[in-house]
Ligand code: ZN
Ligand code: ZN
């Protein structure tokens with residue numbers, strides 16, 4: 001079982017109150033006076049609902065000290081109150097009417113703060129207007145503050161990731177059980193999206209189907225190529241379920257794989273499994289990349305492993321921590337990320353194996369539970 005990384009327990013309102021407090025504390029620690037969070041995954045993480053990003057400004061104002069205020073268009077207020085539930089009592093809610101200037105409202109709330117952090121995806125029109133209105137305040141990115149919270153998943157988040165992974169596994173098993181030869185990559189990709197939804201995803205995010213020589217391109221877009229005997233097929237699929245992402249890759253082969261492909265695949269399988277086994281708190285992210293890369297390099301495929309070993313996953317498919325040789329940050333319990341080494345031989349074939357792994361006190365827990373074998377298909 002997973003050791004609770006950060007068990008906040010209690011009600012949804014409690015969980016989000018706690019997140020707001022921790023965001024404020026993190027702002028304080030990094031010398032930020034106030035944080036401005038517009039609709040985004042960060043906003044949903046803090047408040048528990050997704051507000052629309054649009055031309056009318058919605059902005060959560062989180063001071064390093066004191067209570068948060070939600071500035072929003074009057075017509076969005078009923079939705080916000082409904083979604084916030086008990087959390088609405090913790091916030092000051094300041095609706096603005098169609099003829100009012102919300103930048104002025106935010107300006108008043110920010111006051112004379114010297115360092116103001118803005119959400120990474122805030123629209124430029126708002127960021128520029130705020131920069132002018134708040135002059136001479138220094139505007140900085142809020143990304144590092146919010147990502148330091150979001151990269152450590154609590155028990156509820158890990159449960160959601162596990163459910164999303166199970167749904168992706170179900171779709172993967174279904175597609176690798178179908179006849180794939182004679183179908184185009186596009187047909188198979190469309191079928192995978194159907195299967196992702198059938199398995200419980202709310203959103204079928206992506207379905208890479210890379211066959212034959214296309215399998216040598218890690219982010220190949222499924223196209224008109226017809227799958228045939230002798231093809232390796234990289235299937236990389238995922239979506240969103242209850243707000244959290246799935247992302248898994250398996251490699252299939254049409255017919256009997258030739259010895260050189262089978263040998264390459266065994267190296268990859270060994271590298272991926274060793275990297276998963278190396279996960280535990282305190283191990284630098286770079287070390288996980290190194291474990292996989294050393295095995296692949298020692299077998300002579302070093303140049304064919306074209307990308308980092310993995311990426312964090314949560315409310316976004318790609319987020320921190322990144323499992324890359326330049327990232328010395330030590331893993332902590334609650335980190336969730338992909339371990340997905342690949343070997344790509346240009347114009348010939350390729351293979352990738354990808355699992356989502358959660359770092360727990362006692363080591364890595366794989367959320368994807370399908371076999372990492374080469375899937376032999378017809
Ligand atoms: Zn990718
Ligand atoms: Zn993937």
Ligand code: ZN
Pocket residue numbers: 247311338340354
């Ligand atoms: Zn991935």
